[in-house]
Amino acid sequence: xxxxxxxxxxxxxxxxxxxxxxxxxxxxxxxxxxxxxxxxxxxxxxxxxxxxxxxxxxxxxxxxxxxxxxxxxxxxxxxxxxxxxxxxxxxxxxxxxxxxxxxxxxx
Amino acid sequence: xxxxxxxxxxxxxxxxxxxxxxxxxxxxxxxxxxxxxxxxxxxxxxxxxxxxxxxxxxxxxxxxxxxxxxxxxxxxxxxxxxxxxxxxxxxxxxxxxxxxxxxxxxxxxxxxxxxxx
Numbered sequence: 001x002x003x004x005x006x007x008x009x010x011x012x013x014x015x016x017x018x019x020x021x022x023x024x025x026x027x028x029x030x031x032x033x034x035x036x037x038x039x040x041x042x043x044x045x046x047x048x049x050x051x052x053x054x055x056x057x058x059x060x061x062x063x064x065x066x067x068x069x070x071x072x073x074x075x076x077x078x079x080x081x082x083x084x085x086x087x088x089x090x091x092x093x094x095x096x097x098x099x100x101x102x103x104x105x106x107x
Numbered sequence: 108x109x110x111x112x113x114x115x116x117x118x119x120x121x122x123x124x125x126x127x128x129x130x131x132x133x134x135x136x137x138x139x140x141x142x143x144x145x146x147x148x149x150x151x152x153x154x155x156x157x158x159x160x161x162x163x164x165x166x167x168x169x170x171x172x173x174x175x176x177x178x179x180x181x182x183x184x185x186x187x188x189x190x191x192x193x194x195x196x197x198x199x200x201x202x203x204x205x206x207x208x209x210x211x212x213x214x215x216x217x218x219x220x221x222x223x224x
Contacts, residue, residue: 034211043216044202089152091208094157095169098154
């Protein structure tokens with residue numbers, strides 16, 4: 001199974017900050033990576049697929065980058081509604097493994 | 108706009124089984140992959156397995172091999188997850204999700220399964 005190591009596990013940031021979350025795969029997954037946002041009590045919401053393709057309806061302040069083993073999700077100009085937990089997931093092979101999540105909290 | 112509507116919360120005894128359903132409204136199964144993901148209280152997301160209804164093929168995570176069964180009824184656009192030999196470690200919210208293999212844009216609302224004596 002491909003292991004997805006996500007960091008940091010949590011971070012504190014202020015409104016307007018730029019934050020970056022990293023996801024490292026245990027092997028080359030090309031660009032077969034998705035990012036999700038999850039708010040308490042809700043199902044995850046797909047933000048980015050194919051490592052950098054923003055989903056319809058996702059704000060443009062979210063951007064994904066990377067290929068191979070190293071991937072990032074960047075939120076520029078952090079907004080109040082962005083405080084949530086973010087997960088990466090690889091779909092290069094089955095099982096489709098998730099990272100352990102990054103909780104973004106208000107400083 | 109497709110919606111995935113899951114069955115209601117369940118309370119089960121250790122050693123019993125549970126079957127959760129997920130119905131697609133406003134859409135079909137054709138060409139999609141239906142996946143089950145669970146989330147234990149305060150924990151992350153765990154991929155359990157998936158089914159491709161048009162191919163009839165299933166794949167399961169190693170932790171669920173032999174204990175989980177995913178089925179689908181294309182006529183009713185419903186997928187099912189059955190989990191047997193429940194323990195307290197199976198207490199979680201179970202989600203169904205639909206996609207084409209490049210991430211899951213559609214999710215059910217989640218079904219809380221509580222395993223308690």
